[in-house]
Amino acid sequence: MIIAMNGTIRIQHYVPRFYLANFATQRKRSLLIRVFDKTESRSFETNIENIAAESHFYDTSSIGFRSKQLVEKLLSRMESRFAISYGKIIREEDLSKLSLEERASVAYFIVMQELRTREYRETMSDIMRQLRQRLSGEKLSEELDRQLREEATEESIKVAQAAMLFKDGPEFAGIIGAMNWILLRNKTDKPYWTSDHPVNRHNDIDQPLLGNLGLLNPGIQVFFPLSSMLALFIFDPTMYSTSIDKYEITDPQNVIFQNSLQVQWSTRHVFSVNDDFSLATEVIRKMPQVRDVKRKRFIEVN
Secondary structure (H helix, E strand, O other), X not given: OEEOOOOOEEEEEOOOHHHHHHHOEEEOOEEEEEEEEOOOOXXXXXXXXXXXXXXXXXXXXXXXXXOOOXXXXXXXXXXXXXXXXXXXXXXXXOHHHOOHHHHHHHHHHHHHHHHOOHHHHHHHHHHHHHHHHHOOOOOOOHHHHHHHHHHOOHHHHHHHHHHHHHHOHHHHHHHHHXXXXXXXXXXXXXXXXXXXXXXXXXXXXXXXXXXXXXXXXXOEEEEEEOOOOEEEEEEOOOOOOOOOOEEEEOOHHHHHHHXXXXXXXXXXXXXXXXXXXXXXXXXXXXOHHHHOOOOOOOOOOX
């Protein structure tokens, strides 16, 4: 965290450092993490202070915010509550040890983590960009054209993201909390990766007209790595029933699958405890579009 002389937080992380620490290596007083940059197809090592963060990422001067740094401060409070539950999972490796309040804090954090990143902001930008392209051939009133231009600005999207976080976050957390949870314990020699957008969704059921990645879609699955050796698997209880809440992963293909999702869903950076990113290179070879920060995320249905 870098704090300016006036007390404001200048460098703001959209993936918390206490979380990234579980994918890092301690070296003297530094926590170092291996990074794969999709855009440049290169890897490097850096301090966790330097990644998944941007200068004044959440700051806004928009009317309706009591403080320019309101979002950053509210997220910091949420992180403090989650850190307790998170530490308990890492320590106990047992979801049954969580109280209802602790489980709720985990659900809320997962939702907030998904909504707070650069990737989510880029998705919102992409929707606005494609909407304007779709309407480019239409005769629009000056007012509507002005409104579309204003809503596509970085500041407007930043405000919309903040509104999504605190308006819809609790509802989404309730959906996550009601789904089935399994703690995956990685017993392979391949570590779980995380990224600058660590919460990933997947669905094996094709629903082309409406999309299949909504939290209420039949068959929805949510993956959230907790450390290089632990991950949360959260899934639709109406399609998949289970009586277990933990499972040991011994097949490396399961880890490979989750790590490939991190490559696909991340904006730019994938993180690991080691420097073997051959899988990331392979995913990019097959899906070169994921290298582009401004790629299409929202696919229009005709």
